[in-house]
Amino acid sequence: MAKNRKKKIQDYDRTYNFLYRYVTYLVKRSYSSILHVGQENIPKDGAVIFAPNHANTLMDALVMLRVNNCPKVFVARADIFKNPILARIFAFLKIMPIMRRRDGFKAVRQNQEIINKSVDVLKDKIPFCIFPEGTHQAKYSMLPLSKGIFKIAFQAYEQMPDVPLYIVPSGLRYGDFFRFRSTVRVQFGEPINVGQFIAEHSEQTPQEQVNTLRELLAERLQSILFFIPNDEYYDATLEVCAATESLEIRQLQGDALHALEAQFQANRNTLNRIEELKVSAPEQASELLSLAEQASKLRKKLGIDINSISVDKPLQSRIYRLLLTLVALPYALPVSLLASPVILIAQLLCSKFKDLAFANSVRFVLNLVVWPLFVLIYAIIAFLMLPWHCALATILLVLPAPSIAHELWKTFRLTISDIKLLGNKKLSNLYSQIRKKVMKG
DSSP states (O other): OOTTSOOOTTSOOHHHHHHHHHHHHHHHHTEEEEEEEOGGGSOSSSEEEEEEOOOSTHHHHHHHHTGGGOOOEEEEEGGGGSSHHHHHHHHHTTEEEEOOGGGOHHHHHTHHHHHHHHHHHHHTTOOEEEOTTSSOOSSSSOOOOOSHHHHHHHHHHHHOTTSOEEEEEEEEEESOSSSTTEEEEEEEOOOEEHHHHHHHTTTSOHHHHHHHHHHHHHHHHHHHSOOOOSSTTHHHHHHHHHHHHHHHHHHHTGGGSOHHHHHHHHHHHHHHHHHHHHHHOHHHHHHHHHHHHHHHHHHHHHTOOTHHHHSSSHHHHHHHHHHHHHHHHHHHHHHHHHHHHHHHHHHHHHTTOSSGGGHHHHHHHHHHHHHHHHHHHHHHHHHHHSOHHHHHHHHHHHTTHHHHHHHHHHHHHHHHHHHHHHTOHHHHHHHHHHHHHHHTO
């Protein structure tokens, strides 16, 4: 590298590469299960733009960071860079700010510099990731796509017409948007060859090409998402999907599938059943969604977790898990207490955010930065008080404490939720009616 050349965001960074494995390992520890589907759709013969839906703030970028075990460059909305600490973290993670129309036309004009940098990243064939919705929404739905991704793609193609350039639709489906140690399924859809697309739509104006490509990307994203239209029936539809999940999985012979894949296919089947019912029997569909809306409101009022209604034989499965937890309690409880300062700090910080979707991002950053400091303190104390081999064993047992603490709390929380559900006959009857109406067809 020439000494006078300004360092680019995609350039090799010794510190970044040293910490990359640590960061991606912590991403893995942030979820109880991560599944990648369709990785064969990621091209290997050119430059790649990943286009994921945006549902869970920073965690979306971190989940995408693990794809292919390959460093990537990201862009994210500029307003989250206002906090200097967060800005430094984002810069370390190779995330660039991009302005949105709501930031004002003057601010949007500054995007040309970011677009140029993005094109430069693609010229170097470094995977690039942009969230085409422009902002996050903690729902199983999708916002209208912004034009930024298409401007970058078209400019990149103009500057490197001989290099294949692809947009890869990427669907993220979280088990829970707000709970730490939930699950995430990542699916990669059919890639869009930008050069081929432009050639096939050469009769269109540039603006028409943008609009056509936007429709195509939205269609391919929806095809790989657990997509519920964000309308008045959103909550009711989600409730129906949860209520029938275990029954649908049974019909799929879901034991042969990964749990997250079985869940995804089951939920998609229920969505199809609802849509078919809307066409063939509108009154029955309306009655079904009305029942589901009642159930959703009552469940939330009682503080019952939606996972309690999606599990087959919930109390039986939870008791089994609770028994395992009780066996592990002599280990799990002490290490959970050691992790409690970080968890309490996370709770305090999360309470300051109006948008609950930031909660897991806050927890991740604390586990990344603050928890190692506590481990260091515990290590010093252990080595001062114990023989070195006992101290070393103690620290190794303490390292996963935040994950263990969250799993311990999740087990007790869901067990209480299951008991509440089984103890409420009105709610149980509502779900029985919902399941009969959906599954009878």
